[in-house]
Amino acid sequence: MITLYLNGLEVSVEEGMTILEAARFMGFPIPTLCHQDGLSPYGACRLCVVEIGEEPKTKLVSSCTYPVEEGLHVRTASQRVMHARRMILELLLGSCPQSKTIQDLASMYNIRQQRFRQEYENCILCGLCVRMCEEQMMAKAIGFRSRGENRSIGTPFDIQSEDCRRCGACIYICPACQLRCTYTEPERAICGSCVNLSPPCLEKEEFKDMMCYMEPCVACEIKKG
Amino acid sequence: MNPEHIQKIIEDHHNGNQTGLISILEEIQTKYSYLPEEALKMVAQKLKCSLVDLYAVATFYKAFSLKPRGKHLISVCLGTACHVRGGERIASEFQRQLGIKPGETTSDNQITLEAVNCLGACAIGPIVVVDGHYFSNVTAQKVKEIIHKARTGLDRVDIRSDEKIFPVEVSCPRCNHSLMDKNKYIDGYPSIRVTVSFNLKHGWLRLSCLYGSFSVDHEYEVPVDEIVNFFCPHCHAELRSSSSCVECGAPMVPLLVRGGGGTVQICSRRGCKGHMLDLTGVNV
Incomplete structure (x- = not known):
């Protein structure tokens, strides 16, 4: 057993656990996008950042990949963590503004305005689908391709892979959920969680980047005033 | 694309596990100037790794191209x-x-x-x-x-316009006898004469003495990619250095630069342009 301090509370957890597992076991919520029980930890979305160490030498690490250490001081919701997490969420929202999952997380973290240009990438490169395909479906049909800003996920040569059984697990697990949400017949979509997705409520050029997930809606506020 | 060539490249670099992937891809890229889809599939099959992983490597490095490149x-x-x-x-x-x-x-x-x-x-x-x-x-x-x-084509260079091209006078590193042949000119300068042997053939070979020019004259046509053994025509010592070519891995041939106190090394593979000049204490 390993003893560490979670938000000042002395706890004992099993050796080999990650900080994320320990914190969730003890009831401290940490948001994640790229983490899934049953799949190997990946540390791509960085949403699970926590602050470790003691003042003045603390640092931010991704809790889903950091194993617990004896006597480690962990803060899961310090000001620095919240600030970093909010920034990450804003950036994620910029790349995938239509994802219900990310929108919900953003509103949970009190993000009221989108400062970044919306890019509608529909993928946050979290690698969940790649790991799902490889580790649970044993198919290895999709993977990462290229690098840098051209990095993308897909099949080799962009053609139907011989290894793909069309099980749909990659679509099911995707947090950006574009394929499920933009399914042509929403009532037959796999999850249906996208039905409440609403377009910008103000049809004006200068407000086109504002979405109604913000509470209160910035565009509506401006329209009222 | 010839499947047998790919097969050979894989066998040359492959030693029973998943190592040597980059060198296999490099060699295919050199041969075809790109990585054909069929070749990647063959490599994946032979190395028993998934096509997804292979494709990730092939697209990650800028040196590899999946589209045919120009000449x-x-x-x-x-x-x-x-x-x-x-x-x-x-x-x-x-x-x-x-x-x-x-x-x-x-x-x-x-x-x-x-x-x-x-x-x-x-x-x-x-x-x-x-x-x-x-x-x-x-x-x-x-x-x-x-x-x-x-x-x-830049192999036929205009000597006057390119300052990188200059003549060197070389001699045998063993007997220090000059290898320059004033009876035969290549590129307007005396040629370098050596003896070569390959495939049971033995004859003379004349090289251009211009550093950066690859013009040669030979008794027997040397097939491209053939590694040739070089000998001094005077002392008959084999000209072979311990280093190998950075471009193709073939042994290098050392030649003493007269008056400079340095050596010039050329690649022993026909068609390979690997060469280097090492002048100690001389500003080039």
């Missing part, structure tokens, strides 16, 4: 130093004259244009490299000439 490669530097001296203008001039964007190949499959981020020669920028030949201080006016040179 000649023009690399325009857009690094910081070249950029401030107008590298961007030169790149767009190349794009305009060739009618292609960086990364594309002309429709006649002759020229591939590429934008790179640094070629390590910032002091003489803007730099353009065509098939390994450097053009320094390039201006938009020079673009047309460079394209013309690329199309006609």
Whole structure:
């Protein structure tokens, strides 16, 4: 057993656990996008950042990949963590503004305005689908391709892979959920969680980047005033 | 694409596990100037790794291309130093004259244009490299000439216009006897005469003494890619250095530079352009 301090509370957890597992076991919520029980930890979305160490030498690490250490001081919701997490969420929202999952997380973290240009990438490169395909479906049909800003996920040569059984697990697990949400017949979509997705409520050029997930809606506020 | 060639390349580098992937891909890229889809599938099958992983490696490295490349490669530097001296203008001039964007190949499959981020020669920028030949201080006016040179082939270089090309006088590293042959001129200079043997054939070979020129004259036609054994025609010692060519891995042939106190090394593989000049204590 390993003893560490979670938000000042002395706890004992099993050796080999990650900080994320320990914190969730003890009831401290940490948001994640790229983490899934049953799949190997990946540390791509960085949403699970926590602050470790003691003042003045603390640092931010991704809790889903950091194993617990004896006597480690962990803060899961310090000001620095919240600030970093909010920034990450804003950036994620910029790349995938239509994802219900990310929108919900953003509103949970009190993000009221989108400062970044919306890019509608529909993928946050979290690698969940790649790991799902490889580790649970044993198919290895999709993977990462290229690098840098051209990095993308897909099949080799962009053609139907011989290894793909069309099980749909990659679509099911995707947090950006574009394929499920933009399914042509929403009532037959796999999850249906996208039905409440609403377009910008103000049809004006200068407000086109504002979405109604913000509470209160910035565009509506401006329209009222 | 010939499946037997791919098979051979894989067998040369493969030793029963998943190592040697990069060298296999490099060799395929050198042979075909790109990585054909079938070749990647064969490699994946032979190395027992998934096509997804292989594709990730092939797309990660810029040295690999999945589209056929042209016969000649023009690399325009857009690094910081070249950029401030107008590298961007030169790149767009190349794009305009060739009618292609960086990364594309002309429709006649002759020229591939590429934008790179640094070629390590910032002091003489803007730099353009065509098939390994450097053009320094390039201006938009020079673009047309460079394209013309690329199309006609840069192996036949104009000696006066390129300062990198200069004659060297060499001698045997064993007996120090001069290897220069004034009876036979190549590129307008006395040639270097050595004895060569390959495939049970034994005869003379004359090389151009211009450093950077690859003109040769021979008694027997040497097949491309053949590794040739070089001998001194005077003391009959084999000319073979302990180092191997950085480009193809074949043994290098050392030749003493007269008057300079250094050596010039050339690659023993026919068609390989690996060579280096090592002049100790002399400013080149």
